[in-house]
Amino acid sequence: MKRHTIEPRPDWQRIVEEQGLIYPLTRYPDDSLRPYWDESAYYSFSLPEVEALENVVEELHAMCLAAAAHIVEHDRFADLGITDAKLAGRIRESWRRRAEQPSLYGRFDLRYDGSGSPAKLLEYNADTPTSLVEAASPQWFWMEERFPGADQWNSLHERLVDAWRRQSELLPTGPLHFAHSETDELGEDLMTVAYLQETAEQAGLETESISVEQIGWDSLSGRFVDQKLRFIRSCFKLYPWEWLAADEFGPQVLGTYDHGGGSGTTAWIEPLWKMLLSNKALLAILWELFPEHPNLLPAYLDGPRELADTGGQGYVAKPLLGREGAGVTLHPADGSGEPFVPAEGEAYCFQGLAPLPDFDGNRVVLGAWVVEDESAGLGIRESAGPVTDEYARFLPHVIL
Numbered sequence: 001m002k003r004h005t006i007e008p009r010p011d012w013q014r015i016v017e018e019q020g021l022i023y024p025l026t027r028y029p030d031d032s033l034r035p036y037w038d039e040s041a042y043y044s045f046s047l048p049e050v051e052a053l054e055n056v057v058e059e060l061h062a063m064c065l066a067a068a069a070h071i072v073e074h075d076r077f078a079d080l081g082i083t084d085a086k087l088a089g090r091i092r093e094s095w096r097r098r099a100e101q102p103s104l105y106g107r108f109d110l111r112y113d114g115s116g117s118p119a120k121l122l123e124y125n126a127d128t129p130t131s132l133v134e135a136a137s138p139q140w141f142w143m144e145e146r147f148p149g150a151d152q153w154n155s156l157h158e159r160l161v162d163a164w165r166r167q168s169e170l171l172p173t174g175p176l177h178f179a180h181s182e183t184d185e186l187g188e189d190l191m192t193v194a195y196l197q198e199t200a201e202q203a204g205l206e207t208e209s210i211s212v213e214q215i216g217w218d219s220l221s222g223r224f225v226d227q228k229l230r231f232i233r234s235c236f237k238l239y240p241w242e243w244l245a246a247d248e249f250g251p252q253v254l255g256t257y258d259h260g261g262g263s264g265t266t267a268w269i270e271p272l273w274k275m276l277l278s279n280k281a282l283l284a285i286l287w288e289l290f291p292e293h294p295n296l297l298p299a300y301l302d303g304p305r306e307l308a309d310t311g312g313q314g315y316v317a318k319p320l321l322g323r324e325g326a327g328v329t330l331h332p333a334d335g336s337g338e339p340f341v342p343a344e345g346e347a348y349c350f351q352g353l354a355p356l357p358d359f360d361g362n363r364v365v366l367g368a369w370v371v372e373d374e375s376a377g378l379g380i381r382e383s384a385g386p387v388t389d390e391y392a393r394f395l396p397h398v399i400l
Contacts, residue, residue, distance in 0.1 A: 001049060001112065002043065003041055003042075005041045008039045008040050009145070012024075012037070015141075016134075021133055021134050023186045023191070024036055026390070026391055036393055037138065038394065041395055042396045042398060043364075044398050044400045047151070053110075053368065053375075054153070054375040055375075056295050058370070058373070058375050060295060063289070064124055066289065067289055071276050076285070081279070086254065087254065090254050091275055094272035100170060101258070104164075104371065105372075106125060106369070107132075107368065108123075108125075109124075109365050109368075111366075112366050114357075118294040123318070125278065126278045128238050129367075130188055131381070132196070132369070135367065136156035136157050139396035140157075147400075150400060151399040153377055153397070154376075155377060157199065159372075160196065161203045163203075164202075165204065168203065171205070171267060172233040174206070174231065175208040176200060176206065177234065177235040178197040178210070178235070179193065179210050179237040180211055180237075181212045181238070182213045194209070197236075214227055222252075222256065223256065233265075235267070235268055240278070240321075240323075241270075257272060279321060280321070280349040281347075283297070283351055284300050287299045297354055300349070301347075307352050308333065310334075312333040313353055314337075314352070315331050315353050317331065317348045318348060318349045318350075319346050324390045325387040325389035328387050330353060356383075363388070365381050366379075367380065378397060380394065382395055
């Protein structure tokens with residue numbers, strides 16, 4: 001793994017926007033606009049390196065499924081902050097019947113520096129992962145233009161199309177709706193959903209676009225309906241389950257949740273059982289089930305334990321349901337960081353501190369994708385600070 005600088009293409013912004021990346025710039029607090037898609041540098045990998053990382057990703061995915069089974073079997077929903085018995089029961093049933101429910105993709109965030117040390121799992125985005133468009137499309141076309149004949153860890157598009165084709169038999173009749181939130185100001189969620197809708201159409205599925213805010217409830221039939229008053233029998237939503245379950249119509253969502261094509265229900269994608277994997281408590285349960293695993297960092301729910309000891313590893317405090325680095329705080333063992341002060345009403349996972357690799361002042365995290373149960377591609381983000389946040393940049397990569 002190496003970082004290389006390169007001159008960006010003269011018309012790079014127009015090019016990536018035409019390829020679906022309509023959010024190539026990020027607005028910073030000083031009101032300046034700076035590249036989110038950053039092709040002033042790229043990363044290169046060797047083929048054996050990528051093959052080894054693919055194996056790591058698929059092993060981690062299998063371990064996460066084992067952890068989900070453990071949570072359900074041992075009724076550990078409270079560790080995830082899920083204290084509503086009805087919601088826990090619905091998740092349990094969703095997990096039990098997961099073979100009947102479509103489930104598409106997820107993204108592992110990994111710490112990896114190419115030095116020979118094993119990759120470390122930072123978190124698993126299994127419910128509403130983004131940065132998919134840039135990973136699947138613009139970086140592939142960038143490689144074809146800048147490095148013809150090279151390769152890339154990127155089979156996302158064809159795997160997504162194949163996944164929809166294989167799982168189409170699990171969907172009820174009628175169009176598959178694709179929902180995003182109107183509160184998305186940047187267009188990232190909109191384009192992620194639009195891209196996934198395109199892959200479903202290429203697989204031969206009938207689709208319909210809708211916003212979450214446009215979804216209606218027909219009290220007479222007890223069904224969700226779209227703008228044309230058609231029943232919504234299946235829906236892909238880029239809207240976190242913890243939000244959906246807590247919304248005004250959360251009881252109706254859970255009351256009509258599809259556990260396998262029943263009459264009067266809605267099949268939601270990703271399925272409800274993904275709540276077991278999109279929660280940072282998963283990291284602590286993984287460490288409990290697979291202690292000292294080379295691709296895991298120590299993690300706990302009841303406090304940092306030995307991580308906070310003088311001369312220890314230090315720790316990162318992560319809210320169980322945080323996104324884009326929100327609420328994450330770093331606490332080195334030498335005491336150089338700020339004391340940990342929990343936010344009111346917030347539950348945390350305490351994970352061993354593993355500072356992100358620093359390449360010329362750029363701190364990098366690998367976003368490794370899975371489609372169904374197989375490794376499918378890579379997206380790389382860089383940040384100036386120690387936490388990958390909303391100001392991170394996306395950089396392309398090649399296999400040389």
